[in-house]
Amino acid sequence: MKKIIIFTLLMSVFSSKAQKVDLDRFYFGVNYQILPKEYVPFEKRTFSSRVKLGSALYSYVNPETANEKVYITGWKKVESNGTVDIELNLEDFVERGVSTQTRIEDEKRDKDGKVTTPRKVYYYVVATYATRGYAKVKGPVTAVPVSDKQIEAEKAKQVAAASNRFLKNAVVKKDSTASNEGFNVSFNGELKYTSKESLDPSLPLKEFNMNRTAIKDQTLRDFANNSLSAFGNNIDRVYGFKPKSDNEILWILDAKSDEGKTQIEAIQAVKALFATMKADEPIDELKTNMQPLIEYFESLKTKYTEDNKPSRKMRYSAYYNLAVIYLMLDQPEKTIAESEKLIANDYDKSDGKALIERANNLIASFKASKLNTTHNPALK
Secondary structure (H helix, E strand, C coil): CHHHHHHHHHHHHHHHHCCCCCEEEEEEEEEEEECCCCCCCHHHCEEEEEEEECHHHHCCCCHHHHHHCCCCCCCEECCCCCCEEEEEEEEEEEEEEEEEEEEEECCEECCCCCEEECCEEEEEEEEEEEEEEEEEEECCCCCCCCCHHHHHHHHHHHHHHHCCCCCCCCCCCCCCCCCCCEEEEECCEEEEEECCCECCCCHHHHHHHHCHHHHHHHHHHHHHHHHHHHHHHHHHHHHCCEEEEEEEEEEEECCCCHHHHHHHHHHHHHHHHHCCCCCCCCCHHHHHHHHHHHHHHHHHHHHCCCCCHHHHHHHHHHHHHHHHHHHHCCCHHHHHHHHHHHHHCCCCHHHHHHHHHHHHHHHHHHHHHCCCCCCCCCCC
16 A cells, blocks of 8 residues: 555656646737937937928928928927938929820630630729939938948049049049938939729720829829838938837746746736836836846746756746846846857757847847937937
8 A cells, every 4th residue: 555655656746747838928018119320419319300392392282291290209309400400302293104004814714615704904094203302411420431342442543543644633622422420311213103994995094184183182292291201210210219019928837737827927917017118218117126027037947957848848938038028128138148048948949049139139229329228218
């Protein structure tokens, strides 16, 4: 009887150690900023702007309204002489040409070669509009390092000038347009309007001519709105602090055991705490509040030390969850450390490599922007 009891206890222990471990994805929301490529001190983040319109656009677009749509996220707009000064000019919009196009749909046959659907020719109209415009942005821009190829090209020019009898004693002024004090954006291009298709060859052009003015007006307004939107995204990439919301995941044990219950409490706490995160507010308090959860996930590393799949899965979840939490708390170096342990743990190494790549990208972003957080206040 005693042997049976001992055997039963041993089997129970073995079963508990080798039990199946199921991990489920649990999502939580985060808010942060995409950092700018250029660093400007907080108190100097001011911009001014002017919008000019050519005669073709003036009747359809209000320049003051358009100017209100020029922005740099996280910066303060001033009347003039901002650290970044913007002149946006939508110069022209003109109809280039209208043509009728065709699309042929071949006939269809059944297996016996009998035509089931006859050949069809569809007609539609394409109208082409030329656009012209630009934006001049005056502001701090990091100079691009000169490449070896550019240096060699400059040397070749100097040699050529020295051997030219007419240039030997001439003072040739160097082109200074590629300075580090701003950049230009072009809105020159072409837009197309495509009508609905019809089997009637004359109908598309007839309907287009009836609505020609309305079609041009709508395309023109789209050009103005899309240009302003595209420019806003462009300048935000250089100077702005664009807010972004994402969903991240943690791997949590799906079990009715005490550990499973604790893990569910942990993910509920993570969700609640990260729900307080705002893109433009510091996260110091969040870091403090997350410390007990970080300590809990740390404890799993030493709690599950065996070299079996269930234990490695539990350690994997600990490394992964800590790496993600540290990344969201703007601590990419700690993310890399946890990810390297995740890889060494030898369970789903690809996740560790992906997290290291994300961490290195964040470090590079910190270096470019000369900041150490993705949660920076706006200048008001």
